[in-house]
Amino acid sequence: MTESKNEPDGAPKFYGRRKGRPLRPGRQALVETLLPEITVPTDRPNLDPRSLFDTPVEKVWLEVGFGGGEHLAALAERHPEIGFLGCEPFINGVAKLLSAVEDGGLKNVRVLADDARLLMASLQPASLDRVFVLFPDPWPKRRHWARRFVGPENLPAMARILRPGGELRIATDHPGYLDWILSHLIRSPDFDWQAERSADWLIPPDDWQPTRYELKSLAGRPHYLRFLRRSDS
Numbered sequence: 001m002t003e004s005k006n007e008p009d010g011a012p013k014f015y016g017r018r019k020g021r022p023l024r025p026g027r028q029a030l031v032e033t034l035l036p037e038i039t040v041p042t043d044r045p046n047l048d049p050r051s052l053f054d055t056p057v058e059k060v061w062l063e064v065g066f067g068g069g070e071h072l073a074a075l076a077e078r079h080p081e082i083g084f085l086g087c088e089p090f091i092n093g094v095a096k097l098l099s100a101v102e103d104g105g106l107k108n109v110r111v112l113a114d115d116a117r118l119l120m121a122s123l124q125p126a127s128l129d130r131v132f133v134l135f136p137d138p139w140p141k142r143r144h145w146a147r148r149f150v151g152p153e154n155l156p157a158m159a160r161i162l163r164p165g166g167e168l169r170i171a172t173d174h175p176g177y178l179d180w181i182l183s184h185l186i187r188s189p190d191f192d193w194q195a196e197r198s199a200d201w202l203i204p205p206d207d208w209q210p211t212r213y214e215l216k217s218l219a220g221r222p223h224y225l226r227f228l229r230r231s232d233s
């Protein structure tokens with residue numbers, strides 16, 4: 001992971017990879033042509049995400065840190081009635097998603113090739129039905145825990161943009177991050193954990209679409225966590 005040292009004044013510091021290997025020429029061309037067409041603006045406060053799509057969508061779902069976009073593209077193909085927003089600062093991953101969007105003729109995908117916090121700050125309150133944070137970077141060293149995406153800063157931000165009853169889906173295979181996520185979410189006034197039995201978290205939800213990281217991971221056992229946005233907070 002490389003750290004960005006050039007955040008604009010006042011912007012939260014981003015810890016992650018913005019760059020990567022040079023793009024193949026075909027992918028570079030897609031980044032230059034398709035990305036501007038489907039990029040989500042972050043300079044419009046109170047942005048209604050439904051207004052980003054050319055055809056009406058029933059709901060909007062957001063995926064934070066989509067990696068190569070395999071999960072997002074598969075869901076977008078399965079649910080043409082839903083608008084999908086994806087944020088990923090790793091440009092090689094964005095280029096992969098763009099290939100899938102082009103190959104699949106997907107009209108219901110919009111992308112921010114940057115830090116998800118920028119988009120979250122500009123979205124209208126209660127404008128999303130679901131947020132996915134799948135296998136976020138675990139930042140295992142104690143001195144880096146403050147960088148973890150699921151934590152005290154981003155949970156209220158995600159609660160703000162989810163509608164009451166909307167779902168926050170998180171997956172991790174890192175035992176330390178799992179404890180961290182649960183300890184923060186159980187204390188959060190904004191979310192209820194959806195697990196009838198503790199073993200539920202080892203079984204993916206019925207409609208689960210595996211992610212690339214999940215399929216490649218040898219690190220540990222994935223845990224699947226679902227939280228619903230409370231209506232009374």
Ligand SMILES: C[S@@+](CC[C@H](N)C(=O)[O-])C[C@H]1O[C@@H](n2cnc3c(N)ncnc32)[C@H](O)[C@@H]1O
Pocket residue numbers: 014015016017064065066067068087088089090093114115116117133134135136137149211212213214
């Ligand atoms: C371990 S990878 C998992 C990728 C994908 N979700 C999967 O399961 O295959 C975590 C991803 O989160 C992205 N990421 C980290 N911080 C982010 C942020 N603030 N906003 C958006 N994406 C972020 C990283 O660039 C990386 O691609």
